[in-house]
Every structure is written in structure tokens, then in C-alpha cells.
Amino acid sequence: MQLSELNRQIAAALLGCGDDPGPMDSEQAHAAMQLHLDCTVDECRVRRRARKTLVDAGLCVLDERAIR
Template identity: 60%
Template sequence: MFVTHIVSAITDCHADPGELSAAQAHRAMQIHLYCSVELCRVRRRARQTLVEARRMVLDERAEP
């Protein structure tokens, strides 16, 4: 049941999924591949999680 909750929490672009593990963040990035971080809260949270876990390095142009 827990897995179903996480999957449903990362499908809605407008809902903040909350804290994600690196694996969940990676899956969220795959699901929201064509979303922009400016419009999609899930992709934004997933990117933040992966950057903080040092699993992703942002290009200088992508940093705020």
C-alpha cells in the first residue's frame, strides 16, 4: 500500500510530493520527463532531492 501512495503522489504535477528518496526522485524525473521545473512541483522537488544527494549536477545556467 505504501508504494501505491508514493506513485500516486508523484503523478500530479501540481501537488508537492513531499520528501523523496533518491530512488523515488529518479522515478519522478522519468515520469515527468517532459515537464519543466518552473511549472511542475514534482519535477522541481525531484531535482532538488537529486542535487542534494549529489546524484545530479546542475548546469550553471540552471541554477537560480
């Protein structure tokens, strides 16, 4: 599979834990959560943004212990 330039930029933005990838759709958020499976939302801006996207879309419900 070849990536377009735009897709390369999106993929690159999802790889670095310290960079906020900006708005993402549910599919991108799901992929980001899988890419950053070993990360915590406290340390990883990508996982934090992805979790918020999925929660806002009603696709993920947080346990009370995870709400801060």
C-alpha cells in the same frame, strides 16, 4: 506487480504535477524525473522536488544556466 497501499499513495503523489510529493529518496526522485520527463521545474512541483533531491545527494550537477 501488485502495489501495497503505501506504494499506491506514493505513486499517486508522483503523478500530479501540481502536488508537492514531499520528501523522497534518490530512487523515488529518479523515477519522478523519468515520469515527468516532459515537464519543466518551473511548472512541475514533482520534478522540482526530485531535482532538488538529486542535487542535494550529489547525484545531479546543474549547469550554471539552471541555477536560480
